[in-house]
Amino acid sequence: MTPEQFLEFARVLPEPLLLVSSEGQLLATNQPVADMLGCRRQELPGRMIFELVTESTNDIVKYLQACSSSRAMVIGSLTLRKNDGQMLVCRSQGAVIQPWSPESSALILLRLENRVVATSNFVLLNEKIDELAKEVQRRKQAEEALWKANQELEIRVEERTTALQETLNELQLTQTQLIQAEKMSSLGQMVAGIAHEINNPVSFIYGNLHHAHKYTQDLLRLVEIYQQVYPSPPPEIQKQVEEIDLDFLIQDIAKLFQSMKVGTERIQEIVKSLRNFSRLDEAELKKVNIHEGIDSTLMILDHRLQASDNYPEIKVIKKYSQLPNVTCYPGQLNQVFMNILANAIDALEASANNDNQKLTKNNPQIQIKTEVIDEKWIEVSIADNGLGINEQLHSKLFDPFFTTKAVGKGSGLGLYISYQIIVEKHSGQLSCFSEPGKGAEFIIKIPVSSV
């Protein structure tokens, strides 16, 4: 390209273009270059580029050489010295348009780009990047907020679920307690009903027994007088005397009445125990004899203490102290004795079936000890020599629904309810001591007048 061709081509382009020889001589420029420098375009051709820039001649030569020997565009930086003395930093893109030959030097086209413009581009770019970064930040924050909200929601859902589960558990517990209470109250009512039904005829028999005895004694006395007055009775009477074995009858009838008396007294005792156990009429606080409660409970459980085909008899050893009457809810306290004694019997039956329990197998026993601790407290201890309880189960004993018994056999509420009755209703204490294989001991401590 000749300088003329170049000028023709560069004239129409708005960007500053220069045609330079590889030695640095300006061959042609277009108007934008003259504008940048603040001079007339015609002044520029023939001048050396070094005069127009602040960079060292050496640097410029090196740059031009790089441009002439490269096929690609070479980027450089030129600081133009304007006519008014100001400096103008430009980015330059140099491309060889006619390679060097022995006849002529290389021709290089330089395209200048004002750095200010470039900088503003950079500013724009930076702004864009900034905006993008901010957008990314915003999105991150939104994402974080979303994650947090999600977390909170999950926690809330979890809390609600836990609360619902707790409510459900409570409801189940209340339901089972109600069933248990209902069962106890039906048992109480039944026991009280039976006791009442038996009580009337027994009192009737007991009351008449005395008279029947007396009448018989009177009749026998009469017979005796007859015998004295008529020592030789006619054969008919003599025959009857022999037939009924009058001497034996006279002896035996006294014994008979005695055993009937003992029998009816025993029935009366049982009735009393049954009534004592049910204590339906005593939902209120009462001052009672604790031993009566324990004894009546034992009476109810008596059939389970007897020997059977599968189990030996369970001996009950009572070590009762002199106890003051205790102010309590007697029906509820009996329920506690019932639960603990029934558990002891269960444990003894279980050890009777266990080959490793040879010792207790032949000698199952329950020891009930009562003691006065001080003037305010009494203690009842119920100990068995059954299977005992593993240490790791101790902490669970009083939990609702904790049972080691087969399905349908234990509901796991006995000790839980007992604990509520002793600790909450009577401000007492209920504790368990046990060594596996050596039995278990439950200790009830209650204030003499707690509530």
Ligand SMILES: Nc1ncnc2c1ncn2[C@@H]1O[C@H](COP(=O)(O)OP(=O)(O)OP(=O)(O)O)[C@@H](O)[C@H]1O
């Ligand atoms: N004397 C004891 N010897 C050995 N284990 C016992 C004794 N008393 C209680 N336990 C253990 O404690 C558990 C809980 O007793 P709890 O009376 O609360 O429930 P349960 O007897 O299993 O069922 P429920 O009394 O409701 O019919 C029993 O399953 C048993 O494992």
Ligand SMILES: [Mg+2]
């Ligand atoms: Mg039980």
